[in-house]
Amino acid sequence: MHEGATLGRRFTTLRAEPHDVPGVDRWVALDARRDVEVTVDILTSLAPGAVRQAAVRAAQVRDARFARVLASGRENVGSDRVTYVVTERPHGVRASDLIHERVVPPRVAGAIVGEAARALQVAAGQGIHHGFLRARAITVADGGRVVVSGLDAEGELATQAGLGRGRTEQADAAALAHLYLALVTGMESEQVTVPDLPDALSLGAANLARAAIAGTGPDTLAQVAAAMGPPDPAALRGLRGSLPSLPAVAHEEPQEPHAPIAVSPETLAAAEHQTELSIAAAVAAPGVAAEVAAERIVAPELEPGAAVDRSLYASPEEAAQFSRRTRKAVERERDQPLALDTFEEINEEQNAGDDRSVVQATLEFAQRHLPRNAPLDAAVERAQDRAGRSGPLSTGPLLVGLFATALLIVGLVAFNMLVSPVPMDGLSTREPDYPAYTFSPAPLPSASPSATNTE
Secondary structure, X not given: OOOOOEXXXXXXXXXXXXOXXXXXXXXXXXXXXXXXXXXXXXXXXXXXXXXXXHHHHHHOOXXXXXXXXXEEEEEEEOOEEEEEEEEEOOOOEEHHHOOOOEOOOHHHHHHHXXXXXXXXXXXXXXXXXXXXXXXXXXXXXXXXXXXXXXXOHHHHHHHHOOOOOOOOHHHHHHHHHHHHXXXXXXXXXXXXXXXXXXXXXXXXXXXXXXHHHHOOOOOOHHHHHHHHOOOOXXXXXXXXXXXXXXXXXXXXXXXXXXXXXXXXXXXXXXXXXXXXXXXXXXXXXXXXXXXXXXXXXXXXXXXXOOOOOHHHOOOHHXXXXXXXXXXXXXXXXXXXOOOOHHHHXXXXXXXXXXXXXXXXXXXXXXXXXXXXXXXXXXXXXXXXXXXXXXXXXXXXHHHHHHHHHHHXXXXXXXXXXXXXXXXXXXXOOOOOXXXXXOXXXXXXXXXXXXXXXXX
């Protein structure tokens, strides 16, 4: 990116501006449509697409207390393809111009922090948080309106850089409480103690400050807003003009560096030898320690002007040899890998290089034939990020795959047994052994005489 580049046929970069969040090259640009200066962030983070999506989410929060996101996109600038986000440029007094420079009255500090908390409550109602709230992100306009910049996008950048406390309501509330401590005391918030708090604090503000010092709160933005009191825009009007009247923070003057002290190699060698003897005497057995202590070199007291016996000290050659041996021993202990580190080394060797996957190659081929396709560009970025990310060996997917394969084999065998006909050759056809059928005796029995007489 260079001065005079045009993005979106609308924004022309004017000058670079320093920024305190990694992964961003910040520029001041001119909006040709509105003829005003805007802020252009060129995203250089690990996943610029995720930062751009966070900016799009922040643009959905319709509140005048947030710096409005004007545009975002991807564009080719020269031979580079850049991802950018354009936001409004708030004008006024930044909170970063106040902390560590002025001691802000509790009423003014409470109005700034309370209004920022109420604005963030609106965003939190939509599930959106800042994530990296600090004094640089809060500006007090000349009319008394508090403007919060970098909603959600700076939190995503901080997450990718390993900074911040996460994009949660509790993190934003804690950041506002620490900002209040810095404003009313003029000190670093981590160094503030309860005696440093001014006496003019209200009861709610004092309780909030004590909780922030102890690290026990606040937990919600509503607690911060309630502790700061109702909105007070009158306290913020004309803040720029009242800056010179605020008490200045006294800074310690840097002390002049002392003149360098020259130490001869002989002195260093003697000191190292003395240290080695002391360490050996401390860790050795009692009997051995006494022998080591007896070998300690004690320099005799010399009269002023007497010559120093150089035989008591090691020669420069011996000192250099002794120092190198000590240095090698330290490096050997420091660089000696543990047995468990060899597995990580194997993973690093396997992950070396940047091999493209089939999905990435297919998406890049489609991107070359379909330029300026936002969904396709986002998919290519995700594939490239996934290809560059290290992948340690995980046994979970392997075990799941083996279990699924075994289950499939068992199912196929069972299904084959169900549909296959049963072979009849193996069945037993032997008839059971029943007793032989007995016929009626012949001749048939005749009627009894009594039955004949009755007839």
